[in-house]
Amino acid sequence: MKIGIIGLGLIGGSLGFDLRDHGHIVYGVSRKESTCQRAIERGVVDDASVNINLLSTVDIIFLCTPIGLISKTLKQLISNLKPEVIITDVGSVKTAIVKECEPLWSNFVGGHPMAGTAEQGIEAAQKNLFKNAPYVITPTEKTPKNSIKILEALAQSLGSNVYTCSPEIHDQAVAWISHLPVMISASLIAACVEEKEQTVLKIAQQLASSGFKDTSRVGGGNPELGLMMAQYNKTALLHTLQGYRQQLDEAIEYINTEQWDALKQLLMMTQKERSPFLNE
Ligand code: NAP
Numbered sequence: 001m002k003i004g005i006i007g008l009g010l011i012g013g014s015l016g017f018d019l020r021d022h023g024h025i026v027y028g029v030s031r032k033e034s035t036c037q038r039a040i041e042r043g044v045v046d047d048a049s050v051n052i053n054l055l056s057t058v059d060i061i062f063l064c065t066p067i068g069l070i071s072k073t074l075k076q077l078i079s080n081l082k083p084e085v086i087i088t089d090v091g092s093v094k095t096a097i098v099k100e101c102e103p104l105w106s107n108f109v110g111g112h113p114m115a116g117t118a119e120q121g122i123e124a125a126q127k128n129l130f131k132n133a134p135y136v137i138t139p140t141e142k143t144p145k146n147s148i149k150i151l152e153a154l155a156q157s158l159g160s161n162v163y164t165c166s167p168e169i170h171d172q173a174v175a176w177i178s179h180l181p182v183m184i185s186a187s188l189i190a191a192c193v194e195e196k197e198q199t200v201l202k203i204a205q206q207l208a209s210s211g212f213k214d215t216s217r218v219g220g221g222n223p224e225l226g227l228m229m230a231q232y233n234k235t236a237l238l239h240t241l242q243g244y245r246q247q248l249d250e251a252i253e254y255i256n257t258e259q260w261d262a263l264k265q266l267l268m269m270t271q272k273e274r275s276p277f278l279n280e
Pocket of ligand 1: 006007008009010011012029030031032033035036064065066067069073090091092093112113114115116117119120121122124225
């Protein structure tokens, strides 16, 4: 197939690597000329340009720009395309994007490859990023069935585990397991640095080890991504934050009133309930 990728950063660049390795011809479009040059040098794409017309002959296009630019990019793109071209995106939220993009292009299929690193840009692109990672496809009843099948097959060829659900269910689920953890982890770091006693703070920083590293990792990531999650998945994220606050209040109450049995029951329950989330 001839495949177009717009936005040659971590996700777009990594897709380019793997799709080329599977024998597809990949054309890339990005905002900066230097990124296009680097993408060609690194072997991410067969050719790249800042001009969207490079994609006039492709069969499928992956929109891999930051979330806020996905529907804007689609608007600029569609005037020269044949209607059979499939357009998909990789945005980390789906309801808002599908709502904006579907009316613009009837052959639009929402998607979310759930893989990443803490890095950004073309230099962060890597091979096999999507291997064994979930790839969620979020069709609506209007999405052409054949286009879903084609995207599914491409995602499977990357080694991803493909899941299909509505954009709304996707957003509610990722609010629990991805967006809420970012806010919790960010709040943990913010609360620690609020410690007024400088000696305590300094020693805490020196003593912090694997436990703190694990729990603070996603709160120490790309601020733009965290902000986008909150802006574009506000309702679902607020719902999970309220559920979390309720649990936190409960734990505070157990400790404050020395309800050690209740606290133990809670911790035994969480010990048991963790593994289904890890697919172990
Ligand atoms: P990224 O590394 O910053 O890549 C985005 C790239 O888009 C930039 O490198 C930039 O390239 C290009 N770009 C910016 N504005 C553009 C425009 N107007 N036209 C064309 N290209 C433009 O970000 P990313 O992590 O790959 O994220 C991209 C998308 O993937 C987002 O929608 C995000 O929600 C989704 N996603 C991210 C992750 C993750 O963990 N990072 C995981 C799954 C999905 P230039 O150098 O040319 O400016």
